[in-house]
Amino acid sequence: MIKVWGISVSYYTGKLEAYLRYKGVPYVMDNPFACQDHIKEKAGAVQVPIIEREDGSFLSDSTPTIQLMEQEFVESGETDRMVFPTDPVVRFIALLIEDYADEWLWRSAMSYRWSNENDRELLTSILTDELTNHVKAPRFIRRRMVKKRQLARYVAGDGVTETTRAHVDETFLNAMRVMLSMLENRPYLLGDTPSIADIGMMGPMLRHYSQDPTPSTIMRNEWPAITEWVARVWNARATAGETSLLDHVPDDAAPMLREIAQTHLVQHRENARAFSAGQSRFEMTVQGCHYKNLPVTQYRVYCLERLREEFDDLSDEHKAKVQALLPYEGCDLIWDHTVQAKSGHDVERKAPFAHGINVV
Template sequence: MIIKAPIKLIGNNGSPYTRKMVSLLRYKHIPYKIIWGEPEEYLDRHNIEKPKPILHPTFLFENSENKIVAVTDSTPIIRKLESKFKSRSTIPSNPVLRFLNYLLEDYGDEWGTKFMFHYRWYDDKDIDNAGTLLPLYANSTLTNEELSQKKEKIADRQLGRVWVVGSNKKTAPLIDQSFKRVISILEDHFITYPFLLGSRPASADFAFFGQLSQLVGFDPTPRSIIQNISMRTVAWVGKTEDLSGLEPDSEDWISDSVLPWTLKNIFGEIGKTYVPTMLENEDAFNKGKEKWNAVILGSEWEQRTFPYQVKCLQWIRKEFKGLASNEQQKVLNLLEESGCQKLIV
């Protein structure tokens, strides 16, 4: 895979992962060109093979034969970008912090999207908002008839996919409660630290930002919730959109000797919700079950088995196994009271 600037990608402002990656590109001073629209349409027009699955954003890189290759999945793409563009790194050099960052990034991508997807496609006013805005973000000159058709198509497609994140009537209360706890923790955290791991952004910050960019700036219901609980988070989202002027220093990361109490609380929340769902999902996958249910924090959780999150769990474990034994022990000590260690031991 050949990666060179300007980076070209196809995205939509209503996509949390588009916002995650564009914000990261800005911070790292990597030139980019973004095509606003649907990846399927662009790839078909240019006879480019579609990735599986097709998602926003879709990056367009070159292979060794100088052919355009469409690539998705933000976390590995970030690691590829970091290997090519080394300045202003979003990956801590400290191995312990690097692992914690990886875990936080996966949480932002995989649990944070439960917040975003749930609120967007659960209540009628949010469904109407998203169904209208998403096609207009791709093409604001649609006729009313075209908009109506695309609105119905998008809503039908997305409402048929809510099972992916586990959003349903049974899980709604837990998702809502978890969201409110997370933004309450962030309100406390941002009093002392401008970013999750200190005074400079890590890739996990951009994962959190991607989801929060929608929850704050796109979807009506979560926007109201956040404004009532954490105006610091609202401000953080506005700032993190463009961090190109921030000048990071190698001393800006937190120490790996002890975690701030607010970060401990974030990992505690991860251990209560994300960890048990990831483990139950893996168990169901290994047993060949199409769906699974569990009781989490006293609430019933039910969803279809999601193979991709099994891969995510395997990648987390691979990151942990790549640490030296003393670094692994340090991670386990830091996560001891959170319950997150269950993912890796």
């Protein structure tokens, strides 16, 4: 039994829970914010989710945590329900989709939650009770604190304005559109069982888009196949058979990869440039929409570093296949290091045992 320090409506907690459920790993979940000093000492930062094992070790950062656990399953001979494709090219594309889900869809998921009144009031109530019960102040004051913080940090502080809001909202619709092009042909994005691509997409799709009032209504009424996919991944342990992932990247993945090139990789490029220049804010133009005053994040530079490392580890033959799958403008960011990506985070690659940093 492991402990997951997490939040019931958290983006990345939902992602990790989807993985643990699929693998049949028993866990209990607890709120980390009343134990912040203890967690910060052990894990470096209070970023949910964090796993605390029975041996006292702490694992933080969902992607390397899942990678470590998959490696441990293989080493122990438990190779059932693996989420990383064995084909190196499919594996790389799956990790690219996961990174897109983790780092690009975040903005629209948070915007839907905090820009819409019904969503904002519901989630303020939930988070007030989960995040601030240890704070000695009346509940109405704690509610006000939570609402003000979330709006300032995740809407106004992340480039969501009257000018950009329509494009931010469209990001959600585009994600469902490109997913559907793949799910029309099989139950999961890259096979008959879930891959790390599905687990990654559960971050935004589970706890935000499929549960928050405004996006869940859109998904349920206009994109019921995506609603069905969310439930399918959540219940995959009971319904999916033995591991069955594709040994090639299907043609129907092209719309997804094009969307990633036009959005996620643009953000990676401009964030890395700004970080390298020592800036704290940056601008970018994505699909014709100009975003201003975005926060530069060290963690996203680290994500780009990890993607580049995954690509560099491929054989020349597999690199050529990945490049053929990514002919879109801007995709050379992955293999062309003209734009520097040196985050200074986890230099020794100890993650998920490395001390975490603030992701946003």
